[in-house]
Amino acid sequence: MLIVSSLLCSSAQGAERVMQLAFLRPATAPTQADQVLSHTQAEPEVPAARRAIDSVDFLDDNNPDRHRLQRIGEATRHLPYDANGFPDWMKALNRGLIKPRADLSGQKKMEVLDLDIVMRNTKEMPFVKFPHRSHTEWLACANCHPDPFPTKAGASEIRMANIFRGQFCGKCHDRVAFVTFYSCDRCHSQPQKTSPKP
Numbered sequence: 001m002l003i004v005s006s007l008l009c010s011s012a013q014g015a016e017r018v019m020q021l022a023f024l025r026p027a028t029a030p031t032q033a034d035q036v037l038s039h040t041q042a043e044p045e046v047p048a049a050r051r052a053i054d055s056v057d058f059l060d061d062n063n064p065d066r067h068r069l070q071r072i073g074e075a076t077r078h079l080p081y082d083a084n085g086f087p088d089w090m091k092a093l094n095r096g097l098i099k100p101r102a103d104l105s106g107q108k109k110m111e112v113l114d115l116d117i118v119m120r121n122t123k124e125m126p127f128v129k130f131p132h133r134s135h136t137e138w139l140a141c142a143n144c145h146p147d148p149f150p151t152k153a154g155a156s157e158i159r160m161a162n163i164f165r166g167q168f169c170g171k172c173h174d175r176v177a178f179v180t181f182y183s184c185d186r187c188h189s190q191p192q193k194t195s196p197k198p
């Protein structure tokens, strides 16, 4: 009973911290992150997003077995990292450093679709190029169609605020796929004709 309640307590705090992270903005990020993460300030080279997520602790400190769990740094040391200090899973996949299976038996193959969708409702930002290939190397069509995306280019009305809140691309990005913070250019990768030169 004690263990359960301390688990619940630490995950409630954790949820709050994740919410703060999802709304980090360059202007406020350092202050927010510093407040949340004062105990890790000794390592300033670790990016803010990585520190924020690492500081979320869902594990029970009183459980003697927690120290036997493999650390993420140890498990991913051989992988390339991105600007937020997380493994760059696409680079890892493309370099053959990881080989995800399509099913438990390892017999099935993924249905890979090589189709880029350019999304132009981006205001002053470069257009978004959505690559089906990168996604369908390890996701099934049904992960995205018909929800959250109807199978028709231009059918969704997407705003960044919705993405940060966990809708559309944000169902995965900022959560299990790469963090949007400091990664605008990974999605907004297609220059508009009128874009100022970088």
Ligand code: HEC
Binding pocket: 119, 120, 121, 122, 123, 124, 125, 128, 156, 157, 158, 159, 160, 161, 163, 169, 173, 179, 180, 181, 182, 183, 184, 185, 186, 187, 188
């Ligand atoms: C995971 C992919 C992804 C990342 C990362 C991303 N965006 Fe977007 N962004 C989108 C999509 C998708 C749209 C909608 C495009 C459309 O509907 O034509 C969009 C639209 C926008 C728009 C116009 C709509 C609105 O909400 O005002 C702006 C401005 C924008 N993004 C800014 C940014 C900035 C700044 C960053 C980095 C902090 C960023 N985006 C990172 C996917 C992304």
Ligand code: HEC
Binding pocket: 111, 112, 113, 117, 119, 130, 132, 135, 136, 139, 140, 141, 142, 143, 144, 145, 149, 150, 151, 152, 153, 154, 155, 156, 157
């Ligand atoms: C990670 C999400 C994701 C996955 C997985 C995915 N799609 Fe899509 N798909 C999209 C998005 C986003 C769009 C564009 C929606 C929009 O513009 O509103 C799209 C659009 C489409 C379109 C419309 C193209 C057009 O020109 O109108 C087709 C067809 C399609 N997808 C087929 C597939 C098939 C087949 C698979 C599986 C092999 C698949 N998709 C997997 C996200 C995904």
Ligand code: HEC
Binding pocket: 088, 089, 090, 128, 129, 130, 131, 134, 135, 139, 143, 144, 168, 169, 170, 171, 172, 173, 176, 177, 178, 186, 187
């Ligand atoms: C169902 C989950 C899911 C959704 C929804 C989703 N993505 Fe992704 N996305 C992934 C995963 C998983 C990866 C690969 C892991 C990573 O890079 O973190 C990825 C990678 C990417 C990449 C990197 C591709 C490369 O080759 O480097 C881009 C760009 C991207 N997504 C854009 C988008 C955009 C734009 C949307 C919304 C229109 C979107 N994604 C929606 C799961 C998703």
